[in-house]
Amino acid sequence: MVNYFELDNISYRYPDGTEALTQLSLTIGQGERIALIGHNGAGKSTLFQQLNGILQPSSGDVRFNGKPMRYSKKELAHVRQSVGIVFQDPDAQLFSGNVKQDIAFGPTNLGWSKDKVHEQVNWAIKEAEIEALQDKPIHFLSLGQKKRVAIAGVLAMMPRILILDEPTAGLDHYYATQMLGLLKQLETDERTVLLSTHDTQLAYEWADRIVVLHEGTIIYDGNPYDVFYQDDLLQKAHLEKPWVFDVAATLGAPTPLPRTRAALKDFLNTKKNDSLL
Structure with a gap:
């Protein structure tokens, strides 16, 4: 497997002296x-900003595509x-008059031809399933719609690494479910x-790898199953077990445990049928 990033003993201290990563x-x-x-303040956003050069580590090395990260404008x-x-608050990165104009901003600034920008914008709109929104003013959109537009704006530039900071924060169940569906389409x-x-159910259902941050350090890095058996670690990180994991484990489901509502339902139906035999 090709490594896009290698972070080696990086630390970051904010100007006020706060040690965000250690x-x-x-x-x-x-x-x-x-x-x-x-939990809040664990260092998640600070870590993400190391990955695209918004922040430069106070110490340690960041390697991108096998080469040291350089911080010149070029x-x-x-x-x-x-x-x-894609930032947690979409208003931090949406500023054009309407949806299509905003999505075109990034590709245009990459110096692409008008035809390529047009092609990429239309592709990103389709990927994010926001065709019905493309001519609407940004300020008319709901939070969930704005988040999709922000994702489309980043997708239009064809990144190999897509970073989303709290993509379901502030969304109701309907839009959070839509966001999970969009994530699966982007794979x-x-x-x-x-x-x-903060949604451990989302992490458990979607990820093939979970990293737990606590006070700027990594206290778990591995598969999405083992972490939720570690009660002491969860308590330390102020995390709850995903409800699907908790129900499946309580009912004695075989490992690997179900990760989705549908998989849990299948297990329960099988268990019910077996009890009738």
């Missing part, structure tokens, strides 16, 4: 689905074409997707 090491490979979980422009970040063998979330 000697953190992490490797991020091609095609991975990684959920970063942890080098960062190259990194940010490959590494797209390819080449594209790596990282997201931060």
